[in-house]
Amino acid sequence: MTTVVIVDDHAMFRAGVRAELGTDVDVVAEAEDVDTAIAAISAHRPEVVLLDVHLPGGGGVEVMRRLGPTDTKFLALSVSDAAEDVIGTIRGGARGYVTKTITGPELVDAIRRVADGDAVFSPRLAGFVLDAFAGSIEVAAVDEDLDRLTEREREVMRLIARGYAYKEVAKELFISIKTVETHMSSVLRKLQLSSRHELTRWASDRRLL
Amino acid sequence: MTTTAPYEPRRATRDTSDSYLGGVASGLARHLGLPVLWVRVAFVVSAALGGLGAAFYAGLWMVLPTDDKFNRAAPGLEAASRDGRRPGAVRRFVDVGPMIALAALGIGIVLAFETTFGRGALFWPVVIGIGGVVLIWRQADEAQRERWLDTTGRIDPLRALVGRGTWASYARLFAGGLLILTAFAVFAFRTGQLGAAREILVAGLLGVVGLAIAIGPWVFRLASDLADERAERVRSQERADVAAHLHDSVLQTLALIQKNAHDAPTVARLARAQERDLRTWLFEEHSIDGTHLASALRGLAAEVEAGRQVVVEVVTVGDLTLTEAYAPLLRATREAVTNAAKHAGTGKVDVYAEVSPQAVEVFVKDRGVGFDPATIAADRHGVRGSIIDRMERHGGTAEVRSTPGEGTEVVLRMPVQEEKQ
Structure with missing residues (x-):
């Protein structure tokens, strides 16, 4: 069973998530700020950390920064829909983002996906990603592979933003679910590694860099 | 401006x-x-x-x-x-x-x-x-x-x-x-x-x-x-700001929830509306004054949510200043969202809008009961008249895709008007 650490500064919310996850995953610890999160993650080495974006001590990004490279996967969970915080957390190393209004079964599914090394894009995150890479199709510099989404990746992102599930995306584009997952991972990688001008400016406009 | x-x-x-x-x-x-x-x-x-x-x-x-x-x-x-x-x-x-x-x-x-x-x-x-x-x-x-x-x-x-x-x-x-x-x-x-x-x-x-x-x-x-x-x-x-806002919205909602405590769907609807309101106030810099497409869509979603037992997720990419030319698009979107809320029966509608230099596209999707699009022409006046015809009259296009049992998606497309703000 997937081991999970819940990091959130609201005790009531942690209890709620724990109850919702039920017996489908194994919640090994909870933490309420950056320091306790690092202690809990180091002690339990969970497969997945549910990480709140806003956290006392510098936010969820700070947890990932201080832990450095690790096998643990992070899934950002937030009530804030501020684009800069969400993209900042993804660029900090999270493998997905879901809002706190997500239902229990959907959250369990997202945790499983992240544990398997896949990326999890909610419609909202897909919208942010498209915004961040907006206009990249017209950009002439084709050589910078990281700096633009391929037409296929854009299509996948748009379908996710439209509310399609992975299965439906695959059916719509006549590709396998595995291929959809590959596209998602590659978008995630571009989001994390790209230094493309627009993305950098987009980020620095929002004081991420 | x-x-x-x-x-x-x-x-x-x-x-x-x-x-x-x-x-x-x-x-x-x-x-x-x-x-x-x-x-x-x-x-x-x-x-x-x-x-x-x-x-x-x-x-x-x-x-x-x-x-x-x-x-x-x-x-x-x-x-x-x-x-x-x-x-x-x-x-x-x-x-x-x-x-x-x-x-x-x-x-x-x-x-x-x-x-x-x-x-x-x-x-x-x-x-x-x-x-x-x-x-x-x-x-x-x-x-x-x-x-x-x-x-x-x-x-x-x-x-x-x-x-x-x-x-x-x-x-x-x-x-x-x-x-x-x-x-x-x-x-x-x-x-x-x-x-x-x-x-x-x-x-x-x-x-x-x-x-x-x-x-x-x-x-x-x-x-x-x-x-x-x-x-x-x-x-x-700060005290004045917070007090005013809490008084205006949160307290009123709490009062309503107490009154409706026996009625779970209403309580859920009230909580959802309050959540949307607080979220906008706390985390979004743009207001919902309806002068831009994104804010108008959010306002529209909030209205449909308030009237029905449904959650409407709005995601927008890009934005533009609304002019009279986009009014049909918004009306068609409202119609599509309301239809989905009324007939789909799942309680969730996804709205996605994308503004590109050429066109504005709005997708309204639900995963509800769906229907056979071939049969709607005659009896479902709502879809024909208020969505497809309206869009086409104003230079846009509309497409309704539905499969019984899998849900419905309405795709609205309107070319961007030439005048740059």
Whole structure:
């Protein structure tokens, strides 16, 4: 069973998530700020950390920064829909983002996906990603592979933003679910590694860099 | 741009996000709409040729406010920043190339100037002294920025100088002071009047110390009075804001929830509406005034949610100012969302809007019961008349895709009108 650490500064919310996850995953610890999160993650080495974006001590990004490279996967969970915080957390190393209004079964599914090394894009995150890479199709510099989404990746992102599930995306584009997952991972990688001008400016406009 | 907005003069600010010294050049470039490199080169060249640029720069540095003060995020985000629940802004030092080029250019011009006209005894001391002053001013900027982020509202005279007291701030102060002293020393050696220079320096220092003793307490009291007043004002404003908002919306919702405690769907609907409202207030900088597509769609979603037992997720990419031409698009979207809320039976509708340079596209999707599109032509007037026909009458297109048992998606497309705002 997937081991999970819940990091959130609201005790009531942690209890709620724990109850919702039920017996489908194994919640090994909870933490309420950056320091306790690092202690809990180091002690339990969970497969997945549910990480709140806003956290006392510098936010969820700070947890990932201080832990450095690790096998643990992070899934950002937030009530804030501020684009800069969400993209900042993804660029900090999270493998997905879901809002706190997500239902229990959907959250369990997202945790499983992240544990398997896949990326999890909610419609909202897909919208942010498209915004961040907006206009990249017209950009002439084709050589910078990281700096633009391929037409296929854009299509996948748009379908996710439209509310399609992975299965439906695959059916719509006549590709396998595995291929959809590959596209998602590659978008995630571009989001994390790209230094493309627009993305950098987009980020620095929002004081991420 | 709305025409009703009162005229607000555009103020130049110093741009602290893109600054090497005080952010004067980048702020000025933004204000004047010039490439920032031109402004920097102009400053360097005019500073090297006679020092006018340096004086101009210093003057602007003193009088221009920084843009930090005007940088307002949504209240929830600001609160999170103040509590340290968000990562702070990180200063970047990646782009030092232009800086080095400018420095080299400046030094080159100075040297050329010197070899052509010979050097005055005052020249190097002045340059070094200016360097020292620049460093100290730079530190004052840092300290000022930290004071704004500081919510305790107290102004500590030491903290006004060194801010949070990182090693960098002390280093800047120390190096600045050292450079100014060096300037004095160089001046003394150049003129050969070491004794005279020392006396001037000692007299100057004594004067400063004397002044500090004489008016120090007065300045200190003034500063603390100011700080108290400011803190009190900030506190009362915040209290008023929060109280007003809580009273207006949250309390009302709580009252309604108590009244409807027996009715689970209504309670869920009320909670959802309140959540949307609070979320907008706390985390979104744009209002839902309906002048832009994204805000209009959010408003529309909120209205449908309020009327029915449904959650409408809105995701938008890009945005545009609404004109009358987009009214049919919005009406068709409302119709589609309402249909989905009425007939799908899943309680969830996804709305996705994308603005590209050519067209605005809106997708309304549900995973409900669906229907066979071939059979709707006659009996479902709503879809034909108010969605498809309406869009086509106004130069757009509409497509309804539905599979029984899998859900429905309505795709609306409207070409972007030519007039650019």
